[in-house]
Amino acid sequence: MAHVSIKSVAKVYEGKVRAVDDVNVEIADGEFVVLVGPSGCGKSTTLRMVAGLEAITEGTIHIGDRLVNDVHPKDRDIAMVFQNYALYPHMTVRKNMGFGLALRKMPKQEIDQRVEEAARQLGITDMLERKPKQLSGGQRQRVALGRAIVREPSVFLFDEPLSNLDAKLRVTTRTELKKLHQRLKTTTIYVTHDQEEAMTLGDRIVVMSAGRGVGKVEQVDTPLNVYRHPKNRFVAGFLGLPPMNIVDGKLAESDNGLWFDDEQGLRVRMEDRYRDQLISRVGGPVAIGFRPSAMSEWGEGTYLPPDGVQNANRITVVPRVIEPLGDSIDVSCECGSAKNIVARLAARADFPTNQEVHLSLDMAHVHLFAPGEFGENLIH
Amino acid sequence: MTKPASIQPVAGAPFTPGRKPKKAAPDTSPIEASSKLSRTLVFVGLVLLGMTFVVPFVWQVLIALTENPSEVDTLTRTGMPPAIEPGNFAKVFQRVDFAKYFFNSLFIASWATILQVITCSMAAYAFSRIQWPGRDKVFLLYLGTLMVPGVVLMVPNFAIVLGLGMFNDYTGLIIPAAFSAYGTFLLRQFMLTIPSSLDEAASIDGAGHWRIFSQIILPLARPGLIVLAIFAFLFNYNSFFWPLILTKDDNLRTLPLGLLQFDSTYGPETNLIMAASLMAMLPPIILFIVLQKYLVKGIQLGAVKG
Amino acid sequence: MIGTPKKRLGIAMLFLLPNLIGFLMFTLGPVLFSIGMSFTDWALTKHNPYSDESIRFVGIQNYERLLVGDESHLFWDYFWNTVILMIGIPIGIAGSLGLAIMLHAKAGPAKPSGRLKGALIAVVVGAIACGAVWLVMSPHAAEAGVKSTEIGLADMDQQKVDALRASFAVLITAVLTGVVAIGLAVGQVFFRTIFYLPTLLAGVAMFLLWKALYRPQGGMINAVLQPFLDRLEGIVFATPMMLWYVLGIAIVILGLAYFGLSMARGVRNLSSGDAGPAMFGARVILTILLVVTLVGSGFVATQLPLIGLFPTEKPAPYSQSRAQSVLEELPDQFPALGDRAHVDSALIAYLAPRLDEQALRTLLEDASQLHDGTVPEETREAWMSLGSGVMSEIIVLFDKAVSDEERAEALDRLKIDPLVRPALQELDGASLREAAARRVLVWVDVEPLAAALQTLVPEADAKELNARLLDNAIYRRGLSAGDGLNAPAWLIDAAWAKTALIVMGVWLGVGGGNMLLYLAGLSNIAPELYEAAAIDGASGWQRFIHVTWPQLAPTTFFIVIMSTIGGLQGGFEQALVMTEGKADTIVLTYYLYNLAFTDEFQLGLASAVAWIMFAIIFAMTAFNFRYGSRMTND
Numbered sequence A: 001m002a003h004v005s006i007k008s009v010a011k012v013y014e015g016k017v018r019a020v021d022d023v024n025v026e027i028a029d030g031e032f033v034v035l036v037g038p039s040g041c042g043k044s045t046t047l048r049m050v051a052g053l054e055a056i057t058e059g060t061i062h063i064g065d066r067l068v069n070d071v072h073p074k075d076r077d078i079a080m081v082f083q084n085y086a087l088y089p090h091m092t093v094r095k096n097m098g099f100g101l102a103l104r105k106m107p108k109q110e111i112d113q114r115v116e117e118a119a120r121q122l123g124i125t126d127m128l129e130r131k132p133k134q135l136s137g138g139q140r141q142r143v144a145l146g147r148a149i150v151r152e153p154s155v156f157l158f159d160e161p162l163s164n165l166d167a168k169l170r171v172t173t174r175t176e177l178k179k180l181h182q183r184l185k186t187t188t189i190y191v192t193h194d195q196e197e198a199m200t201l202g203d204r205i206v207v208m209s210a211g212r213g214v215g216k217v218e219q220v221d222t223p224l225n226v227y228r229h230p231k232n233r234f235v236a237g238f239l240g241l242p243p244m245n246i247v248d249g250k251l252a253e254s255d256n257g258l259w260f261d262d263e264q265g266l267r268v269r270m271e272d273r274y275r276d277q278l279i280s281r282v283g284g285p286v287a288i289g290f291r292p293s294a295m296s297e298w299g300e301g302t303y304l305p306p307d308g309v310q311n312a313n314r315i316t317v318v319p320r321v322i323e324p325l326g327d328s329i330d331v332s333c334e335c336g337s338a339k340n341i342v343a344r345l346a347a348r349a350d351f352p353t354n355q356e357v358h359l360s361l362d363m364a365h366v367h368l369f370a371p372g373e374f375g376e377n378l379i380h
Numbered sequence B: 001m002t003k004p005a006s007i008q009p010v011a012g013a014p015f016t017p018g019r020k021p022k023k024a025a026p027d028t029s030p031i032e033a034s035s036k037l038s039r040t041l042v043f044v045g046l047v048l049l050g051m052t053f054v055v056p057f058v059w060q061v062l063i064a065l066t067e068n069p070s071e072v073d074t075l076t077r078t079g080m081p082p083a084i085e086p087g088n089f090a091k092v093f094q095r096v097d098f099a100k101y102f103f104n105s106l107f108i109a110s111w112a113t114i115l116q117v118i119t120c121s122m123a124a125y126a127f128s129r130i131q132w133p134g135r136d137k138v139f140l141l142y143l144g145t146l147m148v149p150g151v152v153l154m155v156p157n158f159a160i161v162l163g164l165g166m167f168n169d170y171t172g173l174i175i176p177a178a179f180s181a182y183g184t185f186l187l188r189q190f191m192l193t194i195p196s197s198l199d200e201a202a203s204i205d206g207a208g209h210w211r212i213f214s215q216i217i218l219p220l221a222r223p224g225l226i227v228l229a230i231f232a233f234l235f236n237y238n239s240f241f242w243p244l245i246l247t248k249d250d251n252l253r254t255l256p257l258g259l260l261q262f263d264s265t266y267g268p269e270t271n272l273i274m275a276a277s278l279m280a281m282l283p284p285i286i287l288f289i290v291l292q293k294y295l296v297k298g299i300q301l302g303a304v305k306g
Numbered sequence C: 001m002i003g004t005p006k007k008r009l010g011i012a013m014l015f016l017l018p019n020l021i022g023f024l025m026f027t028l029g030p031v032l033f034s035i036g037m038s039f040t041d042w043a044l045t046k047h048n049p050y051s052d053e054s055i056r057f058v059g060i061q062n063y064e065r066l067l068v069g070d071e072s073h074l075f076w077d078y079f080w081n082t083v084i085l086m087i088g089i090p091i092g093i094a095g096s097l098g099l100a101i102m103l104h105a106k107a108g109p110a111k112p113s114g115r116l117k118g119a120l121i122a123v124v125v126g127a128i129a130c131g132a133v134w135l136v137m138s139p140h141a142a143e144a145g146v147k148s149t150e151i152g153l154a155d156m157d158q159q160k161v162d163a164l165r166a167s168f169a170v171l172i173t174a175v176l177t178g179v180v181a182i183g184l185a186v187g188q189v190f191f192r193t194i195f196y197l198p199t200l201l202a203g204v205a206m207f208l209l210w211k212a213l214y215r216p217q218g219g220m221i222n223a224v225l226q227p228f229l230d231r232l233e234g235i236v237f238a239t240p241m242m243l244w245y246v247l248g249i250a251i252v253i254l255g256l257a258y259f260g261l262s263m264a265r266g267v268r269n270l271s272s273g274d275a276g277p278a279m280f281g282a283r284v285i286l287t288i289l290l291v292v293t294l295v296g297s298g299f300v301a302t303q304l305p306l307i308g309l310f311p312t313e314k315p316a317p318y319s320q321s322r323a324q325s326v327l328e329e330l331p332d333q334f335p336a337l338g339d340r341a342h343v344d345s346a347l348i349a350y351l352a353p354r355l356d357e358q359a360l361r362t363l364l365e366d367a368s369q370l371h372d373g374t375v376p377e378e379t380r381e382a383w384m385s386l387g388s389g390v391m392s393e394i395i396v397l398f399d400k401a402v403s404d405e406e407r408a409e410a411l412d413r414l415k416i417d418p419l420v421r422p423a424l425q426e427l428d429g430a431s432l433r434e435a436a437a438r439r440v441l442v443w444v445d446v447e448p449l450a451a452a453l454q455t456l457v458p459e460a461d462a463k464e465l466n467a468r469l470l471d472n473a474i475y476r477r478g479l480s481a482g483d484g485l486n487a488p489a490w491l492i493d494a495a496w497a498k499t500a501l502i503v504m505g506v507w508l509g510v511g512g513g514n515m516l517l518y519l520a521g522l523s524n525i526a527p528e529l530y531e532a533a534a535i536d537g538a539s540g541w542q543r544f545i546h547v548t549w550p551q552l553a554p555t556t557f558f559i560v561i562m563s564t565i566g567g568l569q570g571g572f573e574q575a576l577v578m579t580e581g582k583a584d585t586i587v588l589t590y591y592l593y594n595l596a597f598t599d600e601f602q603l604g605l606a607s608a609v610a611w612i613m614f615a616i617i618f619a620m621t622a623f624n625f626r627y628g629s630r631m632t633n634d
Ligand SMILES: Nc1ncnc2c1ncn2[C@@H]1O[C@H](COP(=O)(O)OP(=O)(O)O)[C@@H](O)[C@H]1O
Pocket: A013, A014, A017, A018, A019, A037, A038, A039, A040, A041, A042, A043, A044, A045, A046, A215
């Protein structure tokens, strides 16, 4: 067991391509940390630096209390599961799983014992004598997992281990991974581009982006915090499905309050408690962000927000397309300058389309961002 | 090629439930499903062409079984030797030291092949699995020499072999053939198709370069190694120019040279010549039958013999 | 990547070094070395440990000598030989594509079960066919003891001849059955294997097989061809020679007209912008190729009567009685013929019936003078030319050669017929003229000669002699040709030798790597393309033109480049094994070999040849890349 600390790490490929920059993550012993971000943002690069497969250009990485910058992968006490599993095609499952142990000169008996134990846990005992080619995708995935487990390393590294599985298998395997981690309590770094995987698996998640020409860490926090309090517009847009609605506009002052105004009909009054924070931005460009679930139907003819909502704004939208999801419906609508705002509302069969409808916007879930793709969150 | 008429069921089939397209086999689309006629024609064509490739060999066997060279004339007039004489094969060995030629060819080709596979696979590993400064430049040099025609190398190599004192010696035939830019290129291409995550996994598992090379890459590159081995073996087995200019002793003669010598001495005895050439053809045929699968794949990988 | 760059370099070097040393020593080094060599006068005969002459730098003198100087006639002669032999390349590529398409197409029964059933049926039918063939052809026609009257089979029982023919027919039927049955059972893989066989076996053994196949008499090709020619004979002789000229000229005109039309169209497309310059370049090249082929074949048609496919006059038939009578007179008329008379007699006996009185008399006088030792120079030369250049080589060699070993070696090098060897080995310089005369024996038509020998040379085993003569027999037209149309003397006749090598080259290479590359290319074409084309209404040919051919363009491009590179360097082994460089078959590589590794070992000059070849190859490849790759993209 070991904690991992990544300090000011940067990677420059072949003297030219700066892949990631200034990565700082502290991973506690036994923690499950997920690196998530769009493809090309340097997640794998970061993970591979931890594994020792890529040299660290700048910064330091410690595993336990040991500085590992110049330590060979085999001596870092880690195990890694690759996206394509990287099973040796010419070896049986048993050989595959025991290879690392054999190289460490472990007695054969003990290897067998460990391999069989891991196989039992993963339910692949019947497949020990098969070659990887004779296995299904899910089975291969388990073997790759088994290969990592038998080594009993102090850190597990996963690089998109589920992305080659079909959707259903992905979900069940995800759960099993979580259970496995709960049982083994091994420090784990897990890379995925799938936000759902990140949210469900991670004790904490590290959101990365490539938007500024180099891979960067945008936010490190627990899944819920990242979801509720995204640090900037990128993180806000990246997490959540359907994604957060974000509309560009201006911050204006009137009626004693601060208003978001896109000057085409979408006006939202910001809560007064943020007045001090925001006052300096009045007249400047900002973007408002609200998740589809932050909206609900505004009762016909009344000016009161729905029950339980403390502070709401009424916005006017024109629904264009309704997508029923069972308990709820996703309504795509036009709203002010925004051509496509998605609202997730309670299901109703006769929801009107192509006419004006009023929705309530729960101000507790509204964000205001500074301009630009990476504009910081001004109120959370 | 099918006739366009046969495509008609395509348009109709999906939208007319209850009526199945009549003849199309279940796994082929109607335009693919050639008519019986075209299938037959193609097959007949293949058989006829195949015969033009088989018959010369049949003729060769018949001559090789003819007792007396004068009866070859009878054979061409009637198609058959008047009497079958399997002893010709033994006769070849009595007339010249054919066994020695055979041994020389197999010996030289085997050693050249083994050494070439070893040196090329190691070099290919260095080119495909290790990042080192200057790698691409050195590889470009290798590639560049592939464009240089073989004849350019003949004269200087002759001089070099002469200078190294390997003239008229096994080493002169084996050592220069133990390296190959082409083989390195071929194996490098092959190794590049092996996912790098495998050596990364092995590296994490605790394997060093030599172990990754010998336990991961080599087993996985086996088809490529076999292809190279076949090419190298065939090339050296059939090699003619090199032994011709580099040997002068009879007991160093390889099969091609031996055959040529045999032909010029016993040329009129066609039956013996054919018996000898037939025997010389056996090793490649055996090799091919055993390893056909790899060879075809290898060639289709873009590895053209030469 | 793991480790510091320096460490990685170290490890990489450990892996690379064995190969790198060899590479530097036997590939890269030689390449550089060779450039240097080509600017020197290095020749092993001049510069060796036993001479103190040093190698001189001669600048571009070697290149000059080859391209415009004293070696230029040879160089260009061999260059054109090489180019002509390369005609086989496009033919072979087209053939490879054809074979690949056939192998790729669906053939035989559709269902796997049908395949085995088909194979079984084929075996049964084949077995029945073999029986039927035997029954029809087996020896019931002739009674036992009746001798055959056919030429060449004169001493065999007709019954035996029939039996042999029948068994051959059965054998071929059986082979055909085998091919059909295995082809049905195994499918295309089997045919692919058969087609690949020659490539696999390419080498001296294969060339020897083809040398045997090509033998003018006793070779399979002419044995198959001659009966057809015999049948054609009537038609051809009934055709006025004029017609051939007209036909040939018509083809030439057609070719030129096509050239004009195609160019006009190309220019039109170019100016209207329908096609770019690359397309135009491609059109020019293709058209020139096509037209050269057309004009060439037209030219050949006009030449047909000239190159002697059709003998202009028929020699008189052999008459044994006349030969006999001449021979009986010989010793009396020409006592100078002396002891050895019987051998020369045989020649004369052969020639006698075929020559008019005057010519015969001259000949006999010459022959007797040969034995007198008073032969005039011209006569000797006449004999010589009759006996071909080989004889003059013998004389030159023997004049130099003193010891027995030297002579034996000389005979070795000349590849002298073993039958004549003992006699030659005993000869002293003076008896050479006799040998020259005797040598004539092996250059004339064999069949009647052998018959004559049988009566005349009792101590020689005539049959054995016949067999050996067969192999050396040259068809000296006019002297030797039989009646009617004659199949070519493939490898011996300079007019046919290149054709023979081209045909062999195509047979050897058509099913090789190129075919497999095309097969791979074909299987990479998305079936949707064909489906789309079919729905668009493209016919089979149109689908080939618009889908297959363009999709295969990169493959073709690769194949053309590799084949031209190979073709320019090739042809050495074939020529050395099959023609020994005779019959105008020396190619550039052969020339290089001659320069560097025989006689004077002129390594410098040979290197210059190599670099000129490299320059040509490089230019062709660059050209291919420039225009070919654009064609692939169009
Ligand atoms: N070996 C390499 N050489 C050069 N650039 C690389 C290499 N590997 C990755 N990169 C670059 O580094 C960036 C990050 O890649 P990666 O870590 O694989 O992203 P992710 O795993 O997040 O999709 C990408 O822009 C990629 O192009």
